[in-house]
Amino acid sequence: MLNFAFHNPVKLIFGKGQIAALGREVPEGARVLLAFGGGSIYKNGVHAQVVAALKGRTLVEFGGIEPNPKFETLMDAVDLGRREEVDFVLAVGGGSVLDGSKFVALAIPYEGDPWAIVARRGRPRTALPLGCVLTLPATGSEMNPFAVISRSSTGEKLAFSSEQAYPRFSVLDPETTFSLPPRQIANGVVDAFVHTIEQYLTYPADAPLQDRFAEGILRTLLEEGPKTLAEPRDYAPRANVMWCATLALNGLIGCGVPQDWATHALGHELTALRGLDHAQTLAVVLPHLLREQRASKAAKLLQFADRVWDLRIGTEADRIEDAIRLTGEFFDRMGNPPRLSAYGLGPELAQEVADRLALRGVLPLGERGDVDAEKVVQILTAAQ
Amino acid sequence: MLNFAFHNPVKLIFGKGQIAALGREVPEGARVLLAFGGGSIYKNGVHAQVVAALKGRTLVEFGGIEPNPKFETLMDAVDLGRREEVDFVLAVGGGSVLDGSKFVALAIPYEGDPWAIVARRGRPRTALPLGCVLTLPATGSEMNPFAVISRSSTGEKLAFSSEQAYPRFSVLDPETTFSLPPRQIANGVVDAFVHTIEQYLTYPADAPLQDRFAEGILRTLLEEGPKTLAEPRDYAPRANVMWCATLALNGLIGCGVPQDWATHALGHELTALRGLDHAQTLAVVLPHLLREQRASKAAKLLQFADRVWDLRIGTEADRIEDAIRLTGEFFDRMGNPPRLSAYGLGPELAQEVADRLALRGVLPLGERGDVDAEKVVQILTAAQ
Numbered sequence: 001m002l003n004f005a006f007h008n009p010v011k012l013i014f015g016k017g018q019i020a021a022l023g024r025e026v027p028e029g030a031r032v033l034l035a036f037g038g039g040s041i042y043k044n045g046v047h048a049q050v051v052a053a054l055k056g057r058t059l060v061e062f063g064g065i066e067p068n069p070k071f072e073t074l075m076d077a078v079d080l081g082r083r084e085e086v087d088f089v090l091a092v093g094g095g096s097v098l099d100g101s102k103f104v105a106l107a108i109p110y111e112g113d114p115w116a117i118v119a120r121r122g123r124p125r126t127a128l129p130l131g132c133v134l135t136l137p138a139t140g141s142e143m144n145p146f147a148v149i150s151r152s153s154t155g156e157k158l159a160f161s162s163e164q165a166y167p168r169f170s171v172l173d174p175e176t177t178f179s180l181p182p183r184q185i186a187n188g189v190v191d192a193f194v195h196t197i198e199q200y201l202t203y204p205a206d207a208p209l210q211d212r213f214a215e216g217i218l219r220t221l222l223e224e225g226p227k228t229l230a231e232p233r234d235y236a237p238r239a240n241v242m243w244c245a246t247l248a249l250n251g252l253i254g255c256g257v258p259q260d261w262a263t264h265a266l267g268h269e270l271t272a273l274r275g276l277d278h279a280q281t282l283a284v285v286l287p288h289l290l291r292e293q294r295a296s297k298a299a300k301l302l303q304f305a306d307r308v309w310d311l312r313i314g315t316e317a318d319r320i321e322d323a324i325r326l327t328g329e330f331f332d333r334m335g336n337p338p339r340l341s342a343y344g345l346g347p348e349l350a351q352e353v354a355d356r357l358a359l360r361g362v363l364p365l366g367e368r369g370d371v372d373a374e375k376v377v378q379i380l381t382a383a384q
Numbered sequence: 385m386l387n388f389a390f391h392n393p394v395k396l397i398f399g400k401g402q403i404a405a406l407g408r409e410v411p412e413g414a415r416v417l418l419a420f421g422g423g424s425i426y427k428n429g430v431h432a433q434v435v436a437a438l439k440g441r442t443l444v445e446f447g448g449i450e451p452n453p454k455f456e457t458l459m460d461a462v463d464l465g466r467r468e469e470v471d472f473v474l475a476v477g478g479g480s481v482l483d484g485s486k487f488v489a490l491a492i493p494y495e496g497d498p499w500a501i502v503a504r505r506g507r508p509r510t511a512l513p514l515g516c517v518l519t520l521p522a523t524g525s526e527m528n529p530f531a532v533i534s535r536s537s538t539g540e541k542l543a544f545s546s547e548q549a550y551p552r553f554s555v556l557d558p559e560t561t562f563s564l565p566p567r568q569i570a571n572g573v574v575d576a577f578v579h580t581i582e583q584y585l586t587y588p589a590d591a592p593l594q595d596r597f598a599e600g601i602l603r604t605l606l607e608e609g610p611k612t613l614a615e616p617r618d619y620a621p622r623a624n625v626m627w628c629a630t631l632a633l634n635g636l637i638g639c640g641v642p643q644d645w646a647t648h649a650l651g652h653e654l655t656a657l658r659g660l661d662h663a664q665t666l667a668v669v670l671p672h673l674l675r676e677q678r679a680s681k682a683a684k685l686l687q688f689a690d691r692v693w694d695l696r697i698g699t700e701a702d703r704i705e706d707a708i709r710l711t712g713e714f715f716d717r718m719g720n721p722p723r724l725s726a727y728g729l730g731p732e733l734a735q736e737v738a739d740r741l742a743l744r745g746v747l748p749l750g751e752r753g754d755v756d757a758e759k760v761v762q763i764l765t766a767a768q
Contacts, residue, residue: 001623006398007553011390014390206624209600209627209631220592236385
């Protein structure tokens with residue numbers, strides 16, 4: 001096991017009716033920037049529950065945070081928050097609203113150009129306190145210090161992390177997800193699955209408990225994902241998918257183990273260039289990356305085949321290929337086909353993505369640092 | 385899944401050479417009460433590492449915190465800390481030292497009779513900041529708000545919990561455990577195993593991820609426990625046992641599921657009455673409690689048999705009995721025979737334990753509240 005530090009200060013409040021807990025968690029008299037997305041919270045009753053719980057606080061509403069939240073949009077929220085002198089940010093929505101709100105909470109008190117926070121040139125020393133009401137399980141943003149922000153003017157999509165960006169608390173009521181479009185919940189399942197894989201499918205590191213936790217998340221997503229698509233108002237599968245998504249990226253399963261994240265790096269470029277959903281990009285990249293890396297990942301791929309897919313018969317090469325194929329088929333069943341052509345895209349993207357990653361100086365990628373420009377091209381060329 | 389809140393603010397610092405991190409974590413200029421146990425930290429180099437890391441701080445040493453730490457001993461530490469006006473408590477040792485130090489950190493600033501903290505009559509509003517260097521994996525005290533304190537004058541052994549009792553940080557260096565007596569590391573494995581069982585072996589609650597995490601801890605302990613006894617200086621098994629013990633009782637696997645804890649309640653009485661090691665009492669009680677409760681726990685016992693012991697053939701009754709028998713045999717292999725007679729004790733204890741639990745008003749116990757005085761007697765009578 002590698003050395004590690006784990007410190008996750010987020011208070012997680014999980015279950016039916018828990019939005020009412022906002023009344024305890026948000027200071028009385030606070031001036032709250034209430035940040036949300038496309039407005040579904042007005043239709044599904046979440047906005048009404050939030051307002052009821054926050055009686056006595058001043059609410060300043062900012063709607064319209066889009067998927068892959070944009071710096072330009074978020075700067076409007078920053079301006080509003082500064083003008084209205086808010087002292088608390090409450091994010092109500094999915095991962096994009098939460099990520100965007102992390103940036104807003106950091107940027108409001110930040111002196112200097114706030115893009116420096118995203119581009120990791122500036123180190124914010126403080127932030128407004130942030131609370132979250134999660135309505136879409138997927139990114140784990142509710143219990144981590146990460147955010148991914150896009151910038152229209154430059155076509156960039158960048159991830160950053162800050163100790164100051166941890167939410168003080170996050171409320172997760174699975175019932176708020178009942179009215180989600182199937183595509184969003186399916187995307188969330190794929191997202192959480194790939195988050196787990198990035199921290200698991202590398203090479204053995206004498207960390208059997210971390211492996212079993214990761215395998216537990218993967219198997220639970222395989223079982224509960226299809227159930228929750230079939231029965232959107234069945235509480236237990238929604239709750240289980242939600243808990244899986246949080247634990248897939250709250251730092252725990254990555255403690256003391258090597259991590260990959262090359263699939264995410266390639267995926268972010270596909271979103272930045274062609275606007276694919278985050279989950280679509282992960283579904284496209286992962287199976288082909290695993291195939292390309294099957295030699296260096298062989299030991300863990302065989303364990304994945306055995307413990308997640310119950311594949312114990314046949315040659316090692318067959319079991320590895322079957323596990324990769326079944327993973328792609330699962331993504332397909334979750335509405336995210338694992339090939340670029342399904343989204344009308346072709347092999348011309350491969351070189352463009354490799355060039356952009358090279359230009360940004362992030363190559364080589366992967367747990368062994370062996371995913372170079374050439375491999376990026378091979379992976380995306382195979383991903384047709 | 386049941387509703388829950390999870391909030392664990394402890395910073396965990398894990399790995400080789402990490403005691404040096406104390407230099408970052410303990411404020412400069414602090415007056416530190418350095419609390420420890422029997423003095424093994426002087427022999428195994430831990431004391432020297434702590435002193436080196438804490439250069440510039442004033443250290444006030446208090447040694448002699450015993451296994452099943454005693455209120456009377458700890459009050460000496462409280463008096464010393466008050467007299468020396470310490471402003472930080474650093475616990476260096478195993479679960480008993482950590483539990484005792486939690487009490488000391490709470491009691492030093494407490495106005496009124498400090499026993500009220502243990503007896504849960506008083507609610508401490510503040511505590512001195514507490515840091516830990518764990519040298520014996522077992523209780524999970526390094527990442528939870530719990531402590532168990534005994535009182536000689538009344539023969540009581542009581543558990544309490546306080547939000548103020550969370551350590552600020554805990555340093556876990558598996559190498560500090562290399563010199564432990566085999567009995568202590570074996571006890572730690574049994575302790576962590578039973579902590580997990582108390583939160584897992586109840587009844588199904590639509591919580592498949594919690595189940596898999598618990599099963600992951602159990603299987604890892606089954607594999608790594610014997611290895612670490614056989615090869616005390618092999619880093620990986622020590623590290624894995626240590627990480628298992630932390631995660632067995634940091635609140636995570638108990639999120640949203642029913643919990644039992646009857647084995648612990650009975651076990652605490654056996655320690656209070658006859659001085660058995662904590663792990664010995666758990667090994668004695670658990671298999672017999674599971675047998676007594678095999679009807680109400682049947683669904684989870686079958687899952688336990690399948691997923692932890694790979695028992696998939698035979699009648700349900702046979703698989704359940706085999707899983708219980710194998711669990712007892714594992715405890716035996718870890719040096720903790722699962723019967724009272726192995727410790728020179730007889731059936732006369734059964735009624736005495738039941739009477740003490742009844743007197744304290746904690747009966748009935750168990751996840752369904754069906755372990756009454758009669759069942760306590762049956763369990764301990766069977767445990768010969």
